[in-house]
Amino acid sequence: MRTHKYTITGMFCDGCRTKVEKVLSAMEGIEAVVSLDPPVATISMQKPIQTSQFQEVLAAEGKYSIKVFNANDLKLPIKEAVVELPKNAAGKYYCPMFCEGEKVYEEAGDCPVCGMDLVKAPDLESSKTLFTCPMHPEIEQDHPGSCSICGMDLVPLEPKDSEENKAYNELWRKMKIALLFTVPIFIISMSDMIPNNPLLKILDTQTWNWVQLVLSLPVVFYACWMFFTRAWKSILTWNLNMFTLIGIGSSVAFLFSLVGLFFPDVFPDEFKTYHGTVHLYFEATTVILTLVLLGQLLEAKAHSRTSGAIKELLKLAPTEATLVIDGEDKLIAIHAIKKGDLLRVKPGDKVPVDGKITTGESTIDESMISGEPIPVDKKINDAVIAGTINGNKSFVMVAEKVGSETLLSQIVQMVNSASRSRAPIQKVADKIAKYFVPIVVLASVLTFIVWANFGPEPALVYGFINAIAVLIIACPCALGLATPMSVMVGVGKGAHTGVLIKNAEALENMNKVDVLITDKTGTITEGKPSVEKVFSTDNKDNELLKYCASLNQYSEHPLAQAVVQYAKLKETSLIEVNDFEAISGKGVVGTVANNRVSFGNKSLMEQVGASISADLEAKVIAEQKLGKTVSYIAIDTVALGFISISDAIKETSVAAIKELIKQGVEVIMLTGDNENTAKAVAEELNLTSFKAGCLPEDKLNEIKRLQAEGKIVAMAGDGINDAPALAQADVGIAMGTGTDVAIESAKITLVKGDLQGIVKAKNLSHAVMKNINQNLFFAFFYNVLGIPIAAGVLYPFFGILLSPMIAALAMSFSSVSVIANALRLRNVKL
Template sequence: MKHTYTVTGMTCNGCRSSVEKALNSIKGIEAVVSLDPPIATLLMKDHIPLVQLQETLSKAGKYSISMESPTDTISETPNELPIKSCCSSNKPQEKSTVILPANAQGKYYCPMHCEGEKVYDKPGDCPVCGMDLVKAPELNIGKTLYTCPMHPEVIQEGPGSCPICGMDLVPMEPTESEENKVYNDLVRKMKIAVVFTVPVFLIAMSDMISNNPLMKIMEASKWNWVQLILSLPVVFYSCWMFFIRAYKSIITWNLNMFTLIGIGTGVAFLFSLVGMFFPDVFPNEFKTHNGTVSLYFEATTVILTLVLLGQLLEARAHSQTSGAIKELLKLAPTEATLVIDGADKVISIHDIKKGDLLRVKPGDKIPVDGKITDGESTIDESMISGEPIPVDKKIDDSVIAGTINGNKSFVMIAEKVGSETLLSQIVKMVNDASRSRAPIQKLADSIAKYFVPIVVVVSVLTFFVWAKFGPEPAMVYGFINAIAVLIIACPCALGLATPMSVMVGVGKGAQSGVLIKNAEALENMNKVNVLITDKTGTITEGKPSVEKVFSTNNDDDSLLQSIASLNQYSEHPLAQAVVNFAKAKKVSLIEVKDFEAISGKGVTGTVTNKKVALGNKKLMEQVNAAVSAELENQIIAEQKLGKTVSYISVDGIAVGFVSITDAIKPTSVEAIKELIRQGVEVIMLTGDNENTAKAVAQELHLSSYKAGCLPEDKLKEIKRLQSEGKIVAMAGDGINDAPALAQADIGIAMGTGTDVAIESAKITLVKGDLQGIVKAKNLSHAVMKNIKQNLFFAFFYNVLGIPIAAGVLYPFFGVLLSPMIAALAMSFSSVSVIANALRLRSLKL
């Protein structure tokens, strides 16, 4: 087998040579490495895991290897550390993902990744940008890693706040206990904040009551001391984290919503302290009729408490956005019934090994992926495929972990366990995709970069304008409105607009059997205007069966034995159909020499000292086999019926053919009709002959098709369409589709296809039919619409809120916005964005 990988870390020909030498040292590998592009082409006798390749390269130097392009890499194993680079070099990509090698775990790197994959043994400062080096996480089993919902490059052990935006980090693999711990901590702090804030607020508001009853108990200066004491637990315990985040944001110049909250409430609190201890430094404008300075302890505590309420609601709402992942995690059972020596034994799911026989009882969840070896049943696969109708299963049929058995018992053999199961792969893909960034996020990132400094400038201008032109007490008005401007601005809502919708959308897709690799694919699917589709296994069932074997010599059984023996070495579905047909006819298979599979054409070999070839007309031309006119006419007649026909030649003479039928999936006609209605041009590219392709195209009402396509022909056609400005999606299921899937703007793999096809694709359809493409298109449209709504809410809110807070309505309507009302509005702006994203959970695909 042949695989192509991307290698990073090579800077010269010496590096290239070192990498090539290291890879060739692995037994069973022949490696050729190029420097530009940085590609390693490996020929393997058996599949070598990526982690083994990485370990070998790590010993040779600071090199990393991956299946993806260097601009969009998702790690294949837990031993690879995905780290986003925000300012590394002058590459045209604004944000790229860098994979730290496995030996980087526990070491230190620059969070801006100025020096690529370079790591240090000790903490310190980055020699390029001066930022503190951070420790690479040790991705050991059992440790819960946390990430930021807005900045997925931030990864750390244990909870905390994002060093970039200040948001609470969330578990990368959500668990009820971890999320409850964060939520319960916020609830506890909220209760304490409310207990101390309410009396501070009541004391401050008592001045609005005629004959203030509190003044009869003690004088105003003493009540100021009470307010100070009551505000201390709110400022220095419940909400102290906001000031820490604000401080970090300023010293790292990653300005965010907590910068504004920290400055606004910090200035109000410090102003109040100075006003208590040094009242004489303030002009009379800041003093009450009692001669004391107007204090803002109530504004400080109420604003902080309202911000904390927003964080609490946000934490609760955010946990719901990852609900799809948690539901997937719940599908896996904890125990299984092992059949050993004829007896049943209950074991942990973690103790299951490949090859184990497992008994699945009625109503049980299937523990791992495998095949039924004894018995039959009906299985509910809706949680994996999204289809509600149970599926009948019999001996040799595949079953999937997490699906639910019906009312019969059966025995299965375990084929994929642990992280290899489809359920585990789905959970990993959903996790990776929900933390990836959509291209539209760049708009929000660009605005957020300048947002906070602009708000601070607007706040300062607000103070001076009011102090200069406002009514008396002008400076008090200026001070209050300046704080209101700082508090109401919420870049957090802007930052959450995209990732929340992506997270919910990806989860919704997974529940419907549409697995999306990253947010870019989710966004671009909405732009697709051309769909290239294969025929066998994509439009058709992919379960071909032989209708007949025709021989010009009337020796059908002998010819069947030759071609079935030849096909026993091929993995192609058509080849398997011939072998199955021979077995059903009780025809024995014999030895074949010089077997060769010719991609896109067929197979050849020597059977009983005769050179036999089985394939399409191109293969007959390649082996110089003469085809009589009579045989050609019979083949054309079969092809016009929609049958796939393979020529058979023996010693350079065509002596017969195999007629194979592969039924069109019932959903293909409906799906293609709907896609065409949505403005998508559907083109079928098939390796089959012109007559068969035409018959299928007519049945599906396709406007365009091409027959006789080799893998390179599909690739060329996609490139041609892309050069015309088309956004091309490619749907396929075979190894020969992998290059085209990788070239297409959106590669769509049928989940029933090969691992190579799925690896090359950006979207995988679990059920494996074209109806899934309609679902993916509808999902993409809904998510992009939801993101645009969120961005509108965030933009509109700030465009409207900041001027009102600055007091532009006061000259016309006498309206001013209290900083406390501004804090409440700011808190709920983020929650409203999340709530809008959660609407995607009810989307019907």
């Protein structure tokens, strides 16, 4: 057989490695061994097989790719995989630990890798609202109206219990059953500590042992049976986790108790009480399992809160709207709105969908989007956003974005993806858990051996108790919560302050950013340029303006719109343009009144071969040194003038850049504007450095250069031309006031659209990463500290031992600590 090595990409956990190995080995005549770190497959084959055939079978199983192994691959930095749910996951089930990546299941159940309960992915669109009569609940319909029986207005029907609440309620029901039977077992067991044990006056010790067995059965075989199932699966797949330790520890205690109850004579005397019965551990088994169940209950509550936050966002959109049709108002359900519909928004109503005002004006509370409490004045042609609240005037709007296209729906999608994505730091926790479990099992075995051979009598009893205590206290139950809880709360905090984070990787990387690349127009500046001067070398200012505005009426660039707006104010009539062409990063050209007109920067003048006089050049430079953006106007091959445009720097830009530099971040401005204008802005803001005249590919190449130097680069931009650079950057930051393409390419979106949001994102990232590290500390601190205590190292000096029940309590307390610590992020100041 021939043996070859291949590099596999797309694997990020042992579940992936196992899947890839099985898929490859299932091919005829193939034997495959796959490692995760490094991600290499060693394949033995009886006959040559093309790499494309391997790729075909792997692609059918997930986003895996394969190529012939190259030793240089191992020298490249491996980008951590980030797991997010696919967009079509709504209503399906996934493992909260992402053992199989983004794989989802149609039905509820257990994860085949780790055994955790699968969680239902939330619907990211509000479900169709049903309306019912408050007096006649049997009347239901999917649109507003009146009751056919009594004539009352129908009201929205309360939604039914969610899947998350069902899961939580099921666990709570099991918790109540576990408590109902565990508490009596605990009382019976602890009664020996009461002088003149009153229970022995009712029944003897052996009979009470039988009572404990009967009471423990519902706890072990119903309420907490899932933990044994998960432990067994973890051993079969060798994905060792906290359930491995729980299952081994409680199984040993329970089986020991069964043998002790049914066959007491097989045990030496040191295992027996002074009543002649074997000391049993039904109470340790049930108390431990009940405490673990409590941890699962808290985790289920955390998941329901994640979905609850999404549902609260969905509730921001109204359930109905007023459609204006043929001059009359008609109440319709929100899902019945179509693009182009005219909708009336009355005082105090929520805006139903995204659109523009066509009639009337009002003030709108947009705090749910921008975080700013002051209402915003809106007039005809101004955009309005779904979920925002109208003031005290009525207006009519046209629906432009409906359903999942609205900004509110996009926010919901981003919050959901980020809340349920995994930060790269989670991989560290997964690796720790993989090696931690077998080390703990070994520590437990060594504890028993040491106590059995060197401990005081009854040595075997001491050894057994301490070995179980080691297994229980070492269980890293909180490990599964450490990262996702912080990410969930942090993403929610960010959304509340106008910082929308797409995934946990962006949240983690933002903390490492040491270089910020920023665009100028619309990012540092207001992005609302206005014409200050039109200059013509032959005093034909009005004619040049007419030509230039006519040409720019076909462009969507902010500078072009400023020219058109200025022409309208001057009551300049526009004329038809032929052969219009927009040249990215340079300007526009076209034929106006049989003249070839060019409007743009100096690079465009050079491209079209237009000559620039020394006098005109001097005047342009003088304007640029004042921080103005100047565009040349050329007719045919001669530059005949220019238009000077100003774009005010945002008030927040100065403070934001000062704070970022103070935090050790280099701030570099890359702009398509000229050298003089860029220099004026850079000096005013005290930027680290700047580059002018940048085309989209220049920004992209500059980011690649910085990354090659080992820098972690964030890019802030707002235009379509920024999209490639935003996608290349380690963290792309889009202004919410920018284009949809830029927002889609970025990993963080700033709703308000100013650099102060980057400071907030940086502070939030730092707070979240600090919180995650604290959580990982809490997840292991009790365990690592408790293992030697549980093993009995303090006994020779202080006579201190840790019972399995106290160990289980300490283990559960680590989960409570993680949850409480993560929730502190809600109060962090950004």
